[in-house]
Amino acid sequence: MDEKKLAIVATKGTLDWGYPPFILASTAAALGYSVEIFFTFYGLQLLKKDLSHLRVSPLGNPAMPMPIPMPTLMMVLPGMEGMATSMMKSKMKAKGVASLDELRELCVEAEVRMIACQMTVDLFEFDTADFIDGIELGGAAAFFEFAGESDITLFI
Amino acid sequence: MVQEDQVLDARGLNCPLPILRTKKALGELTSGQVLKIVATDPGAVKDFEAFAKQTKNPLLEHAEAAGEFIFFIQKA
Numbered sequence: 001m002d003e004k005k006l007a008i009v010a011t012k013g014t015l016d017w018g019y020p021p022f023i024l025a026s027t028a029a030a031l032g033y034s035v036e037i038f039f040t041f042y043g044l045q046l047l048k049k050d051l052s053h054l055r056v057s058p059l060g061n062p063a064m065p066m067p068i069p070m071p072t073l074m075m076v077l078p079g080m081e082g083m084a085t086s087m088m089k090s091k092m093k094a095k096g097v098a099s100l101d102e103l104r105e106l107c108v109e110a111e112v113r114m115i116a117c118q119m120t121v122d123l124f125e126f127d128t129a130d131f132i133d134g135i136e137l138g139g140a141a142a143f144f145e146f147a148g149e150s151d152i153t154l155f156i
Numbered sequence: 157m158v159q160e161d162q163v164l165d166a167r168g169l170n171c172p173l174p175i176l177r178t179k180k181a182l183g184e185l186t187s188g189q190v191l192k193i194v195a196t197d198p199g200a201v202k203d204f205e206a207f208a209k210q211t212k213n214p215l216l217e218h219a220e221a222a223g224e225f226i227f228f229i230q231k232a
Contacts, residue, residue: 027172030179031210096170096197106176 004028007147008037009155013045015054015085015100020156021046022103028152029110036150037107038143040117043156044124047116047131051100058084108134115142158216158228160192161185167196167224174200175207178229182213185231190216193227200225 006028010021021043025035039047045054058064059075064084074080092099098106107114115138121128128135136142147153164181166174174195181191193204201218204227208215216228 023172026176030172030176031207096168096173098170098173103172 004033005146005150005152006033006035007143007150007153008035009143009153010037010039010043010046011041011156013042013054015056015088017156018046018051018054018100019103022100022107024154025112026103026106026110029107029112033151035107035110036113036115036143036146038115038117038138038147041120044116044120044126046100046104047114047135049130049132051104054100055081055085056088057081104132108132113146158190158192160228161189162191164191164193166193166200169195170197171199171203175203178204178207179211182211182229182231187231190228190230193229195225195227196223198225200227204229 006025008021008025012018021037025037028035045051056064057075058066058070058080059072062072067087113136114134115136116126116128116131118137118139120126121137128137162181162185164177166177169177174193174197178191178193181193185191195204197203201220204215204218204225207213208229211232213232214230216230218225218227220226
């Protein structure tokens with residue numbers, strides 16, 4: 001049986017949007033897929049050793065469930081982002097949802113290949129020493145080398 | 157009733173953890189052995205069927221009792 005392949009581009013660096021790449025990558029790996037994730041722009045935040053800085057913003061996000069309805073203008077107030085972030089974290093814990101750290105660790109264990117986009121690492125002056133071990137650096141051509149042979153390609 | 161060789165308690169865990177823990181637990185079994193999984197995630201029913209089909213580890217039996225979902229998967 002030929003091994004199936006999944007290629008993901010991870011472009012977002014918020015707590016909520018960090019989940020889809022790691023959930024899909026770890027699950028696909030468990031199903032026997034060979035998986036590669038290309039991290040670019042804000043998605044590079046997901047490669048940092050310490051993920052505690054990731055936030056979720058209620059601003060410009062009218063679909064986010066809130067305990068009480070709040071006008072959009074209130075979302076800019078200091079502390080709103082922190083409140084939304086801790087609300088989401090405690091809800092996830094209560095519902096048995098894995099932490100991002102845990103899912104990422106499972107991806108690493110399952111040998112999901114992770115590539116950091118060299119151009120955006122330079123653009124935002126990321127220090128690759130802040131990234132977890134085993135991250136490769138590459139460009140768009142490096143992504144297509146794997147994506148071109150993949151059964152599924154996702155842009156997240 | 158199928159006799160299990162090992163039990164995995166996945167109660168309280170949400171997608172995709174029950175599947176990921178199952179994959180890991182199956183890795184520790186030898187071919188033909190049976191893993192019993194107890195889960196509470198209602199999405200697990202479809203997920204375990206899909207997991208068994210795609211990994212070719214047969215889902216021998218599944219049952220539901222008192223809000224718990226029980227699966228028996230045999231290592232291929």
